[in-house]
Amino acid sequence: MSGILEGKRILITGVLMESSIAFHAAKLAQEQGAEIILTAFPRPSLTERIAKKLPKPVKVLSLDVSSEEDLAGIADQVREHLPTLDGIVHSIGFAPQDALGGNFLNTPWESVATAMNVSAFSLKSLTMALLPLMPDGGSVVGLTFDAQYAWPQYDWMGPAKAALESTNRYLARYLAERDIRCNLISAGPIGSMAAKSIPGFSDLADTWNHRSPLKWDLSDPEPAGRGIVALLSDWFPKTTGEIIHVDGGLHAIGA
Numbered sequence: 393m394s395g396i397l398e399g400k401r402i403l404i405t406g407v408l409m410e411s412s413i414a415f416h417a418a419k420l421a422q423e424q425g426a427e428i429i430l431t432a433f434p435r436p437s438l439t440e441r442i443a444k445k446l447p448k449p450v451k452v453l454s455l456d457v458s459s460e461e462d463l464a465g466i467a468d469q470v471r472e473h474l475p476t477l478d479g480i481v482h483s484i485g486f487a488p489q490d491a492l493g494g495n496f497l498n499t500p501w502e503s504v505a506t507a508m509n510v511s512a513f514s515l516k517s518l519t520m521a522l523l524p525l526m527p528d529g530g531s532v533v534g535l536t537f538d539a540q541y542a543w544p545q546y547d548w549m550g551p552a553k554a555a556l557e558s559t560n561r562y563l564a565r566y567l568a569e570r571d572i573r574c575n576l577i578s579a580g581p582i583g584s585m586a587a588k589s590i591p592g593f594s595d596l597a598d599t600w601n602h603r604s605p606l607k608w609d610l611s612d613p614e615p616a617g618r619g620i621v622a623l624l625s626d627w628f629p630k631t632t633g634e635i636i637h638v639d640g641g642l643h644a645i646g647a
């Protein structure tokens with residue numbers, strides 16, 4: 393039986409460790425028949441080391457989404473390996489330490505601006521940088537942490553994710569005429585590098601042990617990876633501007 397991404401070419405950002413959600417999206421995408429290319433930050437060497445654990449060899453390109461120079465060159469670099477793309481995975485988040493962990497009321501704008509640029513605006517800048525490679529439409533998938541709520545410790549990543557969620561809807565609006573769908577997976581907590589950099593993250597994550605209707609495993613990024621692959625596939629053909637929760641159902645539970 394052929395995979396649900398057979399014949400598709402996908403660019404995946406955000407593979408840093410085996411705990412990265414993007415690593416699991418990459419693994420599942422290859423298993424489902426996609427040809428993939430990875431981008432890496434801060435160093436390709438880290439990502440190349442982890443990429444050896446993928447089912448098939450993969451090219452890794454360097455990309456800092458906050459660098460205009462990197463963004464300007466990325467389409468040509470991808471073209472050296474893949475002629476076009478059918479999908480993009482944006483699995484990128486960052487906020488400086490003083491924007492996290494209970495410092496919300498004192499965070500300076502410079503730190504907020506960095507969080508917004510890297511975590512939200514980059515969904516637009518990455519997509520636009522790669523647009524020339526998507527002449528026949530495709531699917532853009534990003535990752536959020538439910539921005540409807542003011543979580544403990546998450547601080548300015550909250551407004552950054554709210555901006556990401558809104559950016560996703562505007563991209564869906566503007567790119568629909570090119571047959572490009574734009575959607576997000578709203579993942580429950582996973583013990584990745586990004587999560588561990590948030591002081592008090594384990595307390596926040598513990599909420600899932602008590603309240604998630606479906607049993608939640610903090611150490612398992614695969615469910616989020618499966619959601620990403622589903623949105624990249626042809627099985628959500630008329631879905632755009634959407635946020636699919638892969639959070640054990642916690643978003644639906646009042647008490």
Ligand SMILES: NC(=O)c1ccc[n+]([C@@H]2O[C@H](COP(=O)([O-])OP(=O)(O)OC[C@H]3O[C@@H](n4cnc5c(N)ncnc54)[C@H](O)[C@@H]3O)[C@@H](O)[C@H]2O)c1
Pocket residue numbers: 405406407408409411412413414432433434455456457458482483484485486510535536537578579580581582583584585586587
């Ligand atoms: N871990 C969680 O609990 C959780 C929950 C919901 C959503 N998310 C989101 O999932 C996505 C992936 O995070 P993860 O949990 O897999 O952690 P991760 O640390 O493995 O991945 C974060 C990635 O962001 C990349 N990145 C940071 N700054 C960058 C820049 N300037 N340019 C390019 N890439 C940059 C890092 O290289 C890293 O690969 C993020 O958007 C994160 O906010 C994570």
